[in-house]
Amino acid sequence: MKRLTFKQGPVLAALVVLTTPMLHAQDAPVNTGMYMGISAGESRANIDNARITQSLLGAGFTTDSLTEDRRGMGYKAFIGMPINPTWAVEAGYFDLGHFDFVANTVPSGSLTGRARIKGLNLDVVATLPITERWSLLGRVGAAYAQTQDTFSGTGAVTVLDPSPRKRETNYKYGVGTQYAFTPALTLRLEAERYRVNDAVGNRGDVDMVSVGLVYRFGGSQPSVKTVYTPYVAPTPAPMVAQAPAPQPPAAQPVIVVVPAPVAAPVAAPAPKPWVKVKLQADSLFGFDQDRLQTDGKQALDKLLLELKEVNVEAIQVIGHTDRLGTPAYNDKLSMRRAEAVQNYLIQVGGVPANKVSAKGVGSSQPDTSPDECKGQKAGQALITCLRVDRRVEVEVTGAKQVR
16 A cells, blocks of 8 residues: 655745835824724635645556535634724734545545635725725735644555644735725625645635624714804994974964983894804714714703803704715705704703704805815815815804893
């Protein structure tokens, strides 16, 4: 009986070191919070099968047939740390599944092999926004993989080392897309390639297409910027009551008409001042959302505290959006955000419902001028430039209470 010996191949170390310039958007709202995720999908191996045939031939065997199972099921779990809105670093654990082959030989026998691949990875991930919710992503990094092989022989084939294993670092890369259902929950679809070596010197690639969920813990949000711009109409000049004109004297008798004293000036009622408050929508609400965040509630609480010293007659809440998106969508989003502020003033602030009205004007009243924020593609720079257009204005009509 002939014996088949598999020899350990030389160790190959290939670590890709990435140096890339970082893109900084001026005043961009940076989310510095960590996130985590898990993905699963189909993996496909492309192993150097010629090496298997050559090994059998070197031991005196001729390969009669070679059956392969190159497909497996893989998964990965990872955590990420954003560097800025475009770049992030991800570290994770991956299991690419197992892959099998059966080689029938002459003299009569067979060699059965299985390789299981798992390990750790460290990647740099770049994100390119397409819309407010949808973005593309690409990654490149290093994978420290352990390949555990299992071999068994029948008939004339005998395996000396049935369970070799190897640990090695190689490169990996991938592309994908993602869609944000909420600021915290994102769906990802990715295709990745892992460069691997097995325990007997075979070299190949494993591709994995996976679907996963990413949960973002949050982080620093843009500071709440509230601008109070009071407008007080000028007080008109006081009106002075005029003395009545003297009557002509009658013929008989002669009467002297004494002019009436000049009346004291009577000031007209002071006009009621009105206050216009601008609140940035990015601070009040989450990404493309209409539910008030904690920072947004704090800004409205500050406004309600100041309104305690005002005899409020009416409050109008006006929602605005930037020009990105369709007019119909922007009109509805601006109205929902205005209604969210209206409900908070009524339900939490105790303002009578008949004194608060809400309307949405979409993108029809931008704060930016036509020559600002050029472009139509929803990139990060344009989104940041149009931030002032995404706002909610609160107009308060009333008079400050006199202490």
